[in-house]
Amino acid sequence: MNELENCPNCGKLFIRALRGVCNNCFSEVENKFKTVHNFIRRRENRMATVDEVHEATEVKKDLIYQFIREGRILLAQFPNLGFPCEKCGTFIKEGRICESCRKELRSGLDQLSKESAFQDRQKQREREKIQTYHSLEDRIKRGR
Structure with missing residues (x-):
C-alpha cells in the first residue's frame, strides 16, 4: 500500500510507491546517472577511476558508488571502478565487504x-x- 512520506533528500511530501524519493529527486538522480554513464561510455574514459569520474562529472562519489552497487554500472566493462568495503574501505568490485x-x-x-x-x-x-x-x-x- 502506498504511504505518504517526506523525501529523504529534499523533505517534500510524496507518495512512496516504487521509489524511496520524490519524483523531482528521482529525476535529478537519473540525470546524474546519465551524466556518469555518458562519460564512462566514451572509449577514452573507460579506464577512469571513481575519482576521475567524480572530477569530470561533478557527481558525488557516494552516488557513483550507489550506481555501481545497484548494478547500473557494470564493472566488467570498467575495470578501474569499484566501491569501498563497508568495514575497512578497501576497494572491491562485488558484495558489501572485502575477502x-x-x-x-x-x-x-x-x-x-x-x-x-x-x-x-x-x-x-x-x-x-x-x-x-x-x-x-x-x-x-x-x-x-
Missing part, C-alpha cells in the same frame, strides 16, 4: 559457534551431575 573482512567475520562466527557449543556441553554435564538420590532412610522418615 579479508569476510574471512575475519567467518572466523569470529566460527569461534562464537565453538564457544556456544562448549557452553552447551558444559551445561549438559552439569545437568547430568545433578541427580537426586533417595535413601531408604528418607523413605522411613516420611512414613513409607
Whole structure:
C-alpha cells in the first residue's frame, strides 16, 4: 500500500510507491546517472577511476558508488571502478565487504559457534551431575 512520506533528500511530501524519493529527486538522480554513464561510455574514459569520474562529472562519489552497487554500472566493462568495503574501505568490485573482512567475520562466527557449543556441553554435564538420590532412610522418615 502506498504511504505518504517526506523525501529523504529534499523533505517534500510524496507518495512512496516504487521509489524511496520524490519524483523531482528521482529525476535529478537519473540525470546524474546519465551524466556518469555518458562519460564512462566514451572509449577514452573507460579506464577512469571513481575519482576521475567524480572530477569530470561533478557527481558525488557516494552516488557513483550507489550506481555501481545497484548494478547500473557494470564493472566488467570498467575495470578501474569499484566501491569501498563497508568495514575497512578497501576497494572491491562485488558484495558489501572485502575477502579479508569476510574471512575475519567467518572466523569470529566460527569461534562464537565453538564457544556456544562448549557452553552447551558444559551445561549438559552439569545437568547430568545433578541427580537426586533417595535413601531408604528418607523413605522411613516420611512414613513409607
